[in-house]
Amino acid sequence: MSTADIVIAALRSGYERLADLVLNFDEVALAGPSAATDWDIAQVLSHLGSGAEIMTNTVQLTLDGKPAADGDFNQNVWTRWNSSSRQEQAAGFLVWNEKLTTLFESLNDDQRDSLRIELGYLPAPADVATVARMRLSELTYHSWDVRSPSDPSATLDADAVPQMLQTIGDLSWITRPANLNGLQAVLTVATTEPATKFSLRLDDPVSIDSTPTDDADGSLTLPAESWLRLIAGRLAPNHTPATLSLTGPITVPTLRRVFPGY
Structure with a gap:
């Protein structure tokens, strides 16, 4: 298996683990606190859902040979998600994370190896493994944010950990x-x-x-x-x-x- 294969498989297992919980969340659960500062559970899911929608659009534009979306696209996505109800945010999380994961899974071997995706905030377009790994890190941390308030023994998804270890570089922006x-x-x-x-x-x-x-x-x-x-x-x-x-x-x-x- 290529690195991209491994990361995409970890994305699938991590998403499904969280989705199994989200499917059973009622309004009270969605309004409960998460481990992410100042966010309830629904807001964490909204963050993951809007991010999945934006990344799906980014990858699809690359596949279609079109330029990256301008900043208004992202802002409009965030505005729409922020104005949604908690139940809508949870449902949207399921829809868009399934779409993104399926889109990554649909890439053939050549695309997984040679496709370069313009994210707009990196110095150069990134390969599929790098982009998928960035998404995996975000999904994994925020999945823990959702699970840990009710489970003190919660850990990060095991399939994601080896890949996340490879993303640690410059610590200056996260340290004091x-x-x-x-x-x-x-x-x-x-x-x-x-x-x-x-x-x-x-x-x-x-x-x-x-x-x-x-x-x-x-x-x-x-x-x-x-x-x-x-x-x-x-x-x-x-x-x-x-x-x-x-x-x-x-x-x-x-x-x-x-x-x-x-």
Whole structure:
């Protein structure tokens, strides 16, 4: 299987896992709080649904050989979704995420390998695997946002985690180095499921080195999905695994402040 095949398969399984819940949500459930700050469950589904509609349009325009939509298209989509009822947002989530997933699945082997999609905010058009992986990351985090308030043991979808690990690059936009309060440290991070090892440099800026250093100040060991939730601000005390181990001068509360979420 190609990388695009793997990512698209993970999109399908992740969508269906969330859809199974959404199909049973009533008005009370949709109005309930999510783990996404200031959003109820329906608003998270609206975000995922509008994003799926926009990405479906983007991919289809590329397939049709047409230029990317202008900014008014996205704004009109968001306005329409924001004015919809909670039940309409939930139903729209199901419709548009099915459409997007099916569209990715319909791409043949040559398209999955050679198609380049213009997203408008990247320096160059991106391949199918990259675009699908970006969508997978968003779907996976927000699926957790929907599931975790009623399930403290909720984890990120296992099929998505290995792919999401590959998207971590520049941490500057998601970190708050000022919350280190002058501390500096290098941690060797070791994840499980899958097993990876790298260095986390807690400084200004916060950065990652793919090769572990020999002079680390401490170590952080945790499941890979928990590492992904940590850097996305989703590792609150009641959602922190008992298997997490941290040594050195940095505490878990400090890490949470450095990675406040987005």
